[in-house]
Structures are given as structure tokens and as C-alpha cells.
Amino acid sequence: MLGITGGIAAYKIPSLVRLIKKAGCEVEIIMTEASSNFVTPMTLSTLSGHEVWRDKDFDFRIPHIKLSQWAEVLVIAPCTANTLAKLAHGIADNLLTSAFSAAKCPVIIFPAMNERMYDNPSTRENIRILSERNIHIAEPLTGALACGDSGKGRMPEPEEIMHEIFRSLCPLHDMAGKHVLVTAGPTHEYIDPVRYISNPSTGKMGASMARTAWYRGADVRVIAGPVEIDSYGLDVIHVKSASDMLNAVMNNLEWSDYIIKAAAVGDYRAKEIHERKIKRGDKDTLTVELIQNPDIAAEIGKVKRENQILVGFAAETDDIESNARLKLERKNLDYILANDVLAENSGFASDMNTIRLIPRDESKPEKIISGLKNEIAYDIWSEIIAG
Ligand SMILES: Cc1cc2nc3c(=O)[nH]c(=O)nc-3n(C[C@H](O)[C@H](O)[C@H](O)COP(=O)(O)O)c2cc1C
Structure with a gap:
């Protein structure tokens, strides 16, 4: 049930209705009279596939009770x-x-208004009262407001509102109170100010693990290499190199209950980073000497507490299982998720993935989990949480 009131941000609601329908949900819309000054009932009826409910319909059919039950x-x-x-x-x-x-x-x-209205003591007090009654108030964001001002009061975008809806409808909230740290994306190892060594990781698998943990109630921090991460509700810290990532992970380790190492961290970096752009020279070849980067998962494995769960990913191209097991032992991981990056519909930059989940405890069975990255994240978490 979607209620729309008379704020300028109502112009975003047709897009939200499309996303709700696209997600396979049914939606009934109730509009206040003021809201119809901002978005038309015709648009919303067409997109939702149902006539919208307005105060003229507030009659013997008792729609307020029927809709609230539905x-x-x-x-x-x-x-x-x-x-x-x-x-x-x-x-x-x-x-x-x-x-x-x-x-x-x-x-x-989703309160949305000019910052001056949002700061009004009555509004603050009303938000406090509702929050105390377990009504979830999704904080407005800070940024450009429709009135031309800038400040706190902006309604989240439709995609972000969908995250709140999914979180609310998620069948399990078994990660409430848990702290999850996820690394995601590639690293950039610079050789001069404008060139770097990297890999095609898009951060999708890490982002899916982070988002799913958040849907299930966890507090989530993401240490992301240079890729765009949809950060709504998450605490995202951006880094560039493997060394930066190691520092950021170590700074957040104490806080974490689960550490998911989904980043594709460069194993090597340039021994020397040129201060100025390397010029095209007379020679046909250019040699860049590389030195090993710290192994972040292994560093965590050395110091992690007994009750912290460390999960690594192994992107392999051959001897997948034996290589993954070796990594699991060497880095003191609790689980390793191995994938064959050369397989079709798997690995880097794909929406799909097939992974072999290998627990450290050999008495537990290995599992093959296959599907869309955001869907398999749910199954992976279920396995990890079950212990
Ligand atoms: C152009 C315009 C924009 C408005 N934008 C907002 C807004 O963003 N947030 C808000 O709280 N009120 C806003 N208002 C005030 C509400 O429309 C007004 O308080 C109305 O009575 C709300 O009725 P409702 O809560 O029943 O929808 C705006 C009014 C106008 C004329």
C-alpha cells in the first residue's frame, strides 16, 4: 500500500510505482487531495493497473480497513x-x-520537505514519537531540494525506496544487530599519475553480499575499490590500492562479526610509482617491476577473534577445488567461495555466478550455489549463518 501526500517529491512516485510492479508486487495507492496537485491520479492508476484511492472513495466500502488488512x-x-x-x-x-x-x-x-520545515521542533517531535512506536522513518537525504535550496529533506530516489521495501518484506531478519564488513571491487595499482594495473571486477558480488545482509537486518560497511557501489543504507568507504584497502579493513576489523572478502585485490603493485607520466620512449618495450602486495585475507586470518567469521572468494581458472582449499588453510578462512572465472555466465562482470562454498570444517558438506549474484547472496548468507 503506497500513500502519497502533497509534497513536491511526489513527482518521483510514478517511477517508484513502475519499480514496484517490475519487482512483481501488487500496489494499491492512496492519494491525499493535496498530492493530486503534484502528480495525476490518471498517471498512477495507469502505472499501477488499479484506480487510485482518494478521499471521494472514503465511503461505505470502508476502504481504509480493507486496504490495511490487505x-x-x-x-x-x-x-x-x-x-x-x-x-x-x-x-x-x-x-x-x-x-x-x-x-x-x-x-x-519517507518525510520530504524543505530543511527549515524538517528542522521545525514540531516535525522533530513528531518523528521522535513515530520512531518510538516502531514506525520506520527513512531519513531524508541531504542535497539539492526541489525548491532550489540545498539541505536535508530530499526524498530518496525510487531505487532507494525499493531497498527499504525489500528490507521490510525480506522473509528473514536474522542478521539484526550483526556487523558485516564487505570488501568489493578491484584495486588500482598506479605506475604513474595516469596509469594503473587493475582487473575487470565490478564489485557486483560484494555489493550483493552487502545488500542482502542489510535486507536481513545487519549493519553493513563496505570497503570498495574504485567502482560505483549503490550505497543507500550502507556505510561505504572508497579506497584505491591494495595497501589502502588493507588499512581500511584493519581499521574496521574490531567492529566486524562477519568479514566477506569479495574484492579482487591486485596481488602485485609497481615497485616504483613514477611521479610524472611515463613518456613513450625510443625502445619497443617498457619494463615495470612489480612487488607483492599484502595478502589482506591472510592478514585478517592472523589476528581475527574466535567468534569472527572470515569468508574469502577464490577466483580460479584451473584446479579450482584444490587451489581453493589451499587458500582456505593458508589464510585461516572459515569459508571459501570458489568460482571458475573462465566458465560461461560466471565470475567477473557477470550478473550470474556459480560458486562452490567450501567450509573449513570438513564435517560440513560443500555446496554448489548457482544463479543471479543478488539471489545467490541470500543462499550464501543462509549457509554462513547456519554455521
Ligand atoms: C508548491 C508546494 C510544494 C510543497 N512541498 C511540500 C513538501 O515538499 N513537503 C511538505 O511537507 N509540504 C509541502 N507543501 C505543503 C503541503 O502541500 C501542505 O501542507 C498540504 O496541506 C499537505 O497536505 P497532505 O499532507 O494532506 O498531503 C508544499 C506546498 C506547495 C504549494
């Missing part, structure tokens, strides 16, 4: 200062606020 989650986006105040004080003077009063499903509210 909904698995109630999302109010954008939520005005006005509607926030009504929700906090039990005022049920329209179809949306009445449906909210009757709702027993999880509720996610």
Missing part, C-alpha cells in the same frame, strides 16, 4: 510535515491517515 507493507512517500503531524497524533481525517491508524503491517515513512 497490505504487507505501508509506504508513505513523500510524507509531508502535515501528514507526519497527523500520524503522530492519531488524527484520522482522510483515507490515508485512517488506513495508517488501522494498519498492523510494517510502515515505512
Whole structure:
């Protein structure tokens, strides 16, 4: 059930409705009268495939009760200062606020307004009251506001709202209170100011592990190489080289319950980083001497606590299983996820992956998990959590 109120951010809601439908969900929409000044009922009815509910429909059919019984989650986006105040004080003077009063499903509210309205003591107090009642208030973001100002009050983008919906609808929240540290993406090892050695990792597998842990309730930090990571709800720290990544991981190790090493870290770096761009010379060849980078997973393996779970990935091209087992032992990992990067639909930059999950404890069975990276992340977590 999607409630829309009279804020300028309502212009983003047609895109949200498309994403909800694309995800395979049904959506019923309740609009406040003010919201129809910002987005048309016709647009939303067309996209949702249902006539939208408005105050003219607040009649003998008691839609507020029926809709609140039907909904698995109630999302109010954008939520005005006005509607926030009504929700906090039990005022049920329209179809949306009445449906909210009757709702027993999880509720996610997206306040969106000018920063001055957001800072208003009444608004602050209303947010506090609702949060105390276990209503999830998804904090507005800081940035450019539709009124031309800049500040805190911006509604998250439709894709980000979807993350909150998925988190709410996720069948398991068994990672609540857990701290998860994920490394993701490639590293860049510079040889001069404009050139580096790297690999084609896109960070997708790490991002999927991070996002799924967040859906399941965990607090998640991601140490990412130079790739774009969808950071909504996650704490993302960007680094460039393997040495930077090692430092960032070590700084966050104490905090972590689970450490997922999904980054494709360069094994070598240039012995010398030229201060100026290397010029094309007279010779046909150029030699760059490389030295070994620290092995981040092995460094963690040396110092990790008994109750910290360390999971490594092994991107292999041959003798996959024996190489993976060797790594598992040498680095003191609890699990290794081995994949054949040369196989079709697997490995780097693919949406798909097939991995062999090998536990350190040999009494536990190995598992082959195959599918879309964001779907297999769910199964991988289930295995790891089950211990
Ligand atoms: C152009 C315009 C933009 C507005 N934008 C917002 C907004 O972003 N957030 C907000 O809380 N109120 C905003 N308002 C004020 C609300 O529309 C007003 O408080 C209205 O009564 C809200 O009704 P509702 O909560 O029933 O939808 C805006 C008003 C106008 C005229």
C-alpha cells in the first residue's frame, strides 16, 4: 500500500510505482487531495493497473480497513510535515491517515520537505514519537531540494525506496544487530599519475553480499575499490590500492562479526610509482617491476577473534577445488567461495555466478550455489549463518 501526500517529491512516485510492479508486487495507492496537485491520479492508476484511492472513495466500502488488512507493507512517500503531524497524533481525517491508524503491517515513512520545515521542533517531535512506536522513518537525504535550496529533506530516489521495501518484506531478519564488513571491487595499482594495473571486477558480488545482509537486518560497511557501489543504507568507504584497502579493513576489523572478502585485490603493485607520466620512449618495450602486495585475507586470518567469521572468494581458472582449499588453510578462512572465472555466465562482470562454498570444517558438506549474484547472496548468507 503506497500513500502519497502533497509534497513536491511526489513527482518521483510514478517511477517508484513502475519499480514496484517490475519487482512483481501488487500496489494499491492512496492519494491525499493535496498530492493530486503534484502528480495525476490518471498517471498512477495507469502505472499501477488499479484506480487510485482518494478521499471521494472514503465511503461505505470502508476502504481504509480493507486496504490495511490487505497490505504487507505501508509506504508513505513523500510524507509531508502535515501528514507526519497527523500520524503522530492519531488524527484520522482522510483515507490515508485512517488506513495508517488501522494498519498492523510494517510502515515505512519517507518525510520530504524543505530543511527549515524538517528542522521545525514540531516535525522533530513528531518523528521522535513515530520512531518510538516502531514506525520506520527513512531519513531524508541531504542535497539539492526541489525548491532550489540545498539541505536535508530530499526524498530518496525510487531505487532507494525499493531497498527499504525489500528490507521490510525480506522473509528473514536474522542478521539484526550483526556487523558485516564487505570488501568489493578491484584495486588500482598506479605506475604513474595516469596509469594503473587493475582487473575487470565490478564489485557486483560484494555489493550483493552487502545488500542482502542489510535486507536481513545487519549493519553493513563496505570497503570498495574504485567502482560505483549503490550505497543507500550502507556505510561505504572508497579506497584505491591494495595497501589502502588493507588499512581500511584493519581499521574496521574490531567492529566486524562477519568479514566477506569479495574484492579482487591486485596481488602485485609497481615497485616504483613514477611521479610524472611515463613518456613513450625510443625502445619497443617498457619494463615495470612489480612487488607483492599484502595478502589482506591472510592478514585478517592472523589476528581475527574466535567468534569472527572470515569468508574469502577464490577466483580460479584451473584446479579450482584444490587451489581453493589451499587458500582456505593458508589464510585461516572459515569459508571459501570458489568460482571458475573462465566458465560461461560466471565470475567477473557477470550478473550470474556459480560458486562452490567450501567450509573449513570438513564435517560440513560443500555446496554448489548457482544463479543471479543478488539471489545467490541470500543462499550464501543462509549457509554462513547456519554455521
Ligand atoms: C508548491 C508546494 C510544494 C510543497 N512541498 C511540500 C513538501 O515538499 N513537503 C511538505 O511537507 N509540504 C509541502 N507543501 C505543503 C503541503 O502541500 C501542505 O501542507 C498540504 O496541506 C499537505 O497536505 P497532505 O499532507 O494532506 O498531503 C508544499 C506546498 C506547495 C504549494
